[in-house]
Amino acid sequence: MPVQTAPLLSGALMLLECLVREGVDCIFGYPGGVTLPLYDALYDHPIRHVLVRHEQNACFAAEGYARSTGRVGVCCATSGPGATNLVTGLVDALMDSIPVVALTGQVSSKLIGSDAFQEADTFGITRSCTKHNFLIKSLADLPQVLHEAFYLAASGRPGPVLVDIPKDIFQAQGHYTPVNSIHLPGYKVYTEGHTGQIRRAAQMMWEAERPFVYAGGGIIHGEASEELRQLVELLDAPAVCTLMGLGALPSTHPNFISMPGMHGSYAANMGMTHADLLIAIGVRFDDRVTGRLAAFAPHAEVIHVDIDPAEIGKNRTPELPIVGDARRVIAKMNKFLLETRDEMQPRNAAARRAWWGQVNGWKEEHPLTPEFSDDEIKPQHLMAEIDRISNGEAIVSSDVGQHQMWAAQFIRFNKPRLWLNSGGLGSMGFGLPAAVGAQFANPDKLVFAIVGDGGFQMSVPELATIANHGLPVKIIVSNNGYLGMVRQWQELFYNNRLSAVTLDGFPDAEKLAGAYGFKGRTIEHPRDLRAALEAAVAEPGPYLLNVRVSPYENVYPMVPSGGAIYEMVLRPPEPVEASR
């Protein structure tokens, strides 16, 4: 008989061993009946478990951790309701390509399918909510599956992976066999990009008279910011970063225009519209960016670089597709651009200068400038003040709605992984728990959670998590007393019939924060804004700053739904009397 050197481990300990080997230092979770063996193993284990107050927030926190670091975020929930509560977070991570591993307990193997207490078909329910999911049926499979889960979550186009583990597997005893290789024959990761195509792309870039760079979240996931900066500088092309890509190119970079799309700037959208070459990298031509697709970038040839072949041609058929990893592809592009620069650059120099003249003209014509008022706090003013404090360096986790758009418009990000927001799914209740995850991953960084009064009230339970750990998250509620984005659409497109958007009854922020044992304050006058923000940031612990902003402010520019992106409404129409 061979000598077994590895000690006998329970499934629960074996799972934790796998996590250690994946470099996991922190997991966000909520215990329950079937995960009792796992939580018993966690009791004296070096992996830190953060008890959130709702499983949905465990997944959002894991996303905040992953988005702010690039490492896989891990969340954990029990069977049945625990697992179903994860669903929104999983879809959120799927839509934004965020690497998350979700661990769920399941009823014991022999009870599966018997409508046992707290049983749900997690494997079935989460099939379409994840990049891939697993149901473990034998302890012997556990290490291989766990390591595969981490590999799948982080490689290629990242995404959430769920592993469902029955209670008896946690309890069974076995030996951990180290996993040295992963073999998933059907899982294709395209990294290099076709060299001939990349060479052609470089050629097209030099030949273009009006090139325009359209960079997205793929730059951030692919750690390609530095390569992107070089590309933009080599070409000296104007560049936009999508909502998911903010920070991919520093906001202070002279070639950076702004965010494009529904609430993008005039220059960004006009640039897209008039470009003769769109260099699209790590983007998916989302409807919020393109507006009416048939009218999007009508004069442009498109180079589309993406790691996911299913994104190529999904919404816009590119003239030149390149399937590959953003960093490697751009690095090769830069090499070819550099090789041909002396010969090619002078050819279109005059046209390029004229193009910059046009782009700068649009910037000057309709700049993105925050609104200010002497007697009420404009939400744009609030974002400008946060921007002043952050100076492009703070982590800003945003919720979903008007404040998210204003934050994206007016807060600068000079590095990737500072701007965390739910872009694809648009999940209200994301901002606060994601800030929790980001603060755990970056204990020494300044983390703002910018939330609306609606989304904040969806995530109130996490104030306890924040208080528990004394997390110095600065919670800034941009409080207009409305579900602002819905109100804006009702005002503009539904004759101002404001239906179910009034959020009266917001609690006293000072008392609310005080009830959790930290400081809070409400301000409503612009003269108090700067000092109040500075005091919140100066506070060593958490802080809840409730900022009463003008209730009827709308986000502009705005491309009406179904409109072309050059059909922007730049400013509010004549004032409308709101009817409650």
Add this chain to the structure above:
Amino acid sequence: MLQVISLLLENKPGALLRVTGLLSARGYNIESLTVARTLDPTLSRMSIVVDVDATLRAQVIKQMNKLVNVLQAIDLTDVPAVARELLLLRVRAPLEHRTAILKEAEIFGARVVDSSAEGVALEATGDSEKVEEFIDVMRAYGEIDVTRSGLVAASLEHKKLKLSPPVQKPEPATVK
């Protein structure tokens, strides 16, 4: 005109649902579906018949190819391929019609699999049109009961199967 998608996928629980889920999530109906093990028992071959326009079909096939359990998904609509289905048909027919039924069966290459006082059970294979013609012919002889297998299809071209090689796991990071 219906179209056929052929897939090679891992023979694992849930793999079928991942594939069909991509179709049902978009509200596409599946006209027929067959799946069985290949020579390698860890793999299955699946043939799906759908009615989806070419652009959307190309997109959904790309999505199928992304599935971890799918080794290859190809569109057989516009490539040389052979497609057949199996029909089991019972016809309740009086004895005086039996000779005629057997004659028709012979024309269609169908075989008798059961015969009783009440009627005859027949098996036939062929492309869908042939199977449908046979059904129409049999209708004339009495009440019929039909079970069809759905199409199984094979490409007549060799398409190289690209599989990912194993990847080495990096050394574990240490927990702080």
